Amino acid sequence: MKYMLLIYGNEANAQAASKADIDQMLAAYGAYTEALKKAGVIVDGNRLQRSTSATTVRTTGGKTNVLDGPYAETKEQLGGYYIIDVPDLDAALSWAARCPGASHGVMEVRPVWAM
Amino acid sequence: MPDAIAQSREAAETIARRSYGKLIAFLAARTGNVAEAEDTLSDAFAAALVDWPVKGVPQSPEAWLITVARRKGIDAARRRRSAEYAADSVSLITQELQDLAVTVLDDTQIPDERLALMFACAHPAIDAGLRAPLILQTVLGFDAATVASAFLISPTTMGQRLVRAKAKIKQAGIPFRVPERNELGGRLAAVLEAIYAIFAEGWSDPAGTETRRRNLAEEGIWLGRLVVTLLPEEPEALGLLALILHAEARRGARRDAQGEYVPLADQNPASWDHAMIEEAEALLSRASQFGAIGRYQLEAAIQSAHVVRRRTGQSDWTAIEKLYGALAALTHSPVVAINRAVAVAETRGPAAGLDLLDSVAADARLNDYQPYWAARAKLLTQAGDLAAAENAYDRAIGLEADPAVRRFLQHRRAALRQSAS
Numbered sequence: 330m331k332y333m334l335l336i337y338g339n340e341a342n343a344q345a346a347s348k349a350d351i352d353q354m355l356a357a358y359g360a361y362t363e364a365l366k367k368a369g370v371i372v373d374g375n376r377l378q379r380s381t382s383a384t385t386v387r388t389t390g391g392k393t394n395v396l397d398g399p400y401a402e403t404k405e406q407l408g409g410y411y412i413i414d415v416p417d418l419d420a421a422l423s424w425a426a427r428c429p430g431a432s433h434g435v436m437e438v439r440p441v442w443a444m
Numbered sequence: 445m446p447d448a449i450a451q452s453r454e455a456a457e458t459i460a461r462r463s464y465g466k467l468i469a470f471l472a473a474r475t476g477n478v479a480e481a482e483d484t485l486s487d488a489f490a491a492a493l494v495d496w497p498v499k500g501v502p503q504s505p506e507a508w509l510i511t512v513a514r515r516k517g518i519d520a521a522r523r524r525r526s527a528e529y530a531a532d533s534v535s536l537i538t539q540e541l542q543d544l545a546v547t548v549l550d551d552t553q554i555p556d557e558r559l560a561l562m563f564a565c566a567h568p569a570i571d572a573g574l575r576a577p578l579i580l581q582t583v584l585g586f587d588a589a590t591v592a593s594a595f596l597i598s599p600t601t602m603g604q605r606l607v608r609a610k611a612k613i614k615q616a617g618i619p620f621r622v623p624e625r626n627e628l629g630g631r632l633a634a635v636l637e638a639i640y641a642i643f644a645e646g647w648s649d650p651a652g653t654e655t656r657r658r659n660l661a662e663e664g665i666w667l668g669r670l671v672v673t674l675l676p677e678e679p680e681a682l683g684l685l686a687l688i689l690h691a692e693a694r695r696g697a698r699r700d701a702q703g704e705y706v707p708l709a710d711q712n713p714a715s716w717d718h719a720m721i722e723e724a725e726a727l728l729s730r731a732s733q734f735g736a737i738g739r740y741q742l743e744a745a746i747q748s749a750h751v752v753r754r755r756t757g758q759s760d761w762t763a764i765e766k767l768y769g770a771l772a773a774l775t776h777s778p779v780v781a782i783n784r785a786v787a788v789a790e791t792r793g794p795a796a797g798l799d800l801l802d803s804v805a806a807d808a809r810l811n812d813y814q815p816y817w818a819a820r821a822k823l824l825t826q827a828g829d830l831a832a833a834e835n836a837y838d839r840a841i842g843l844e845a846d847p848a849v850r851r852f853l854q855h856r857r858a859a860l861r862q863s864a865s
Contacts, residue, residue: 330617417619418569419627440616 331372331414331441332421337405338434340379357429365413370424374411405434412441452496456489459505465583467506469561470554471513473620478564478582479610480517488512504550558583559635559674560620562667565609566634567618574609576638581606584642584663622674632675636684636740639667643688647695661695664688672727682731683741686724690747693720705852713754721751742771746783761790778807782819794826814843818853830860 346354358376365371383399399406409430415421418438425436464485471481488509502508565578580586592602612618623631643664668685675681697715700706728744749763768784771777781804789797801820810816821836837857844850 332617416617418567418617419619419623421617422569438616 330417330421331412331443332418333439333441334411334413334421334425334428334430335407335437335439336409336411336428336430336434337437338408338430339404340381340406340408341404342433343408354429354433361428362411364427365411365424370413370415370420372412372414374409376409377407379408380406408434448497448500449493452493452501455496455501455505456492459509460489460585463506464585465558465561466554466556467509467513468582468585469557469620470510471517472564472582473557473560475517476617476620477610477614478561479607479614480520481513482582482610484513484516484520485509487516506551506554507549510554556670557620558667559622559670562635562638563622563631564613564618564620566631566638567613568630568634569616569618570609570612571605572634574605575634576641577602578606578609579635579638580642580645582610583667584660628675628678632671632678632681635671636680639664639671640684640688640740642667643691647688647691661688661692665692677734679731679734679736680738680740682727683738683744686727686731686744687740687747689720689724689727690744690751693717693724693751699848703848705846705848707852708750709759713751716751716754718754721754724748737770739771739774742767742774746771759790761787765791778804778810779813779815782810782816785823786819789823789826794823797823798827812843814840817843821853821856825856825860833857833860 343351362371362374365374380399385396385398385400387394387396411424411428413421413424415424418440421438421440425431425438428436430436467485468478468481471485472478475481491512492505492509496502561582562579565582566575570578577591580591581588588603588606589599591606592599597605622628643661646660646662646664665685665688668681668688671678671681672685693716694708694711696717697711698706724744725748728741728748731741731744746764746767749760749767752758752760765784765787768780768787772780772784781800785797785800785804787797788800798820801816801823804810804816817836817840821833821840824830824833824836834857837853837860841850841853841857844853
């Protein structure tokens with residue numbers, strides 16, 4: 330089954346982090362991504378630009394509205410994601426727990442709708 | 445012909461009672477879909493009631509039901525596939541092939557996967573309050589209304605929650621398997637809690653007049669035994685089984701020949717099931733060797749301290765008080781506090797017991813909790829405060845649903861006035 334691991338984190342904290350902290354974090358993500366590759370479970374994964382770079386689009390009654398900012402203004406924002414292919418939820422949860430995002434923010438695990 | 449119909453119906457009912465959960469577990473473990481397993485098995489039972497009266501009850505009725513249910517499941521998958529042709533048919537075909545690869549020829553070949561089903565139902569991704577209801581429905585085949593009445597939730601709400609929980613098992617890919625050792629602890633606690641809830645529901649029919657409930661207690665014990673067999677080194681699983689066997693050993697002693705309620709203190713130890721007590725004691729001593737105490741071991745030890753009366757003529761109240769103290773520290777439950785107060789009254793006198801009861805009296809939940817008022821009435825009587833005892837008995841009597849217990853409390857209350865006059 331394919332699962333999307335959504336990484337939510339506090340952007341203000343990330344912004345305030347020291348160079349050493351950021352380097353350490355990047356190294357941790359690098360090692361984690363490598364582990365996913367070695368296990369042969371990774372389908373895709375990306376870090377996203379900060380939510381201030383987001384633009385929201387909604388079409389109502391044929392009229393398109395474009396707004397600056399993310400869909401929801403919350404303290405913790407989506408900062409990246411992985412898509413993995415594993416046998417079941419337990420395997421997905423176990424990968425999510427090892428993602429650096431789980432210890433500095435929160436991970437949401439969502440099964441991908443199989444089409 | 446009417447005979448054949450009655451016979452088939454009886455055979456189907458026996459299988460439903462004995463093996464419902466086993467069949468659901470077998471079907472669901474292969475597709476991950478509990479709701480579909482329920483639907484197809486129910487279709488298979490309906491087909492049996494048409495087929496068996498004509499052709500006779502098959503040699504291996506459970507295998508027959510599984511074969512028919514799986515065929516219905518494959519039909520449903522085919523219908524889904526033609527309805528959503530664009531969908532990835534590869535996975536469905538693979539699933540069908542897997543389904544077909546598992547051919548069950550006779551009943552003895554059906555593996556018992558009820559424990560795996562229980563772990564799926566008690567998965568941390570399932571809402572904690574729904575785990576026991578889910579196990580009752582999937583493993584024991586309870587309908588939503590019966591489950592709802594056991595957990596004091598409206599049948600409609602319970603029905604919706606169960607449907608959502610089963611959808612989550614399927615959609616989120618919750619696995620049907622017993623967790624690995626390193627993650628077993630927390631996962632097992634949820635399963636044990638659900639088994640205890642099932643047993644307690646069955647034990648709450650003291651007269652043993654309701655077959656369904658008596659069966660529930662038996663199913664609870666059966667599930668407890670199953671867990672102990674498959675996980676023989678889990679002290680809390682052993683503790684739970686010891687606890688429910690102790691309780692079951694005294695099932696019959698709770699009523700006298702006239703059907704009147706007999707409290708534990710007045711029960712004749714000769715009326716207890718001694719073989720069952722011995723088994724419980726052996727389980728508890730096995731559990732204690734692991735040196736990891738827990739709620740169920742403590743509760744079983746309390747039962748054990750009560751039944752020493754078989755040899756010594758009285759319960760070991762000092763041990764009981766200590767055990768309730770440990771249990772209270774572990775659970776912070778007001779219900780435990782009530783039992784501890786009763787034990788304290790035995791060891792240190794009614795005033796000390798009443799002090800303890802007063803310390804939990806602020807908990808609003810106890811206002812309409814019968815055992816609180818019954819304990820209070822008992823201790824007030826011992827303390828000689830008969831007017832207050834009368835009031836407490838009135839509260840307890842007004843809150844009791846079981847007529848036999850109500851009569852018992854009324855007798856106690858009447859005896860109060862006789863002893864006072």
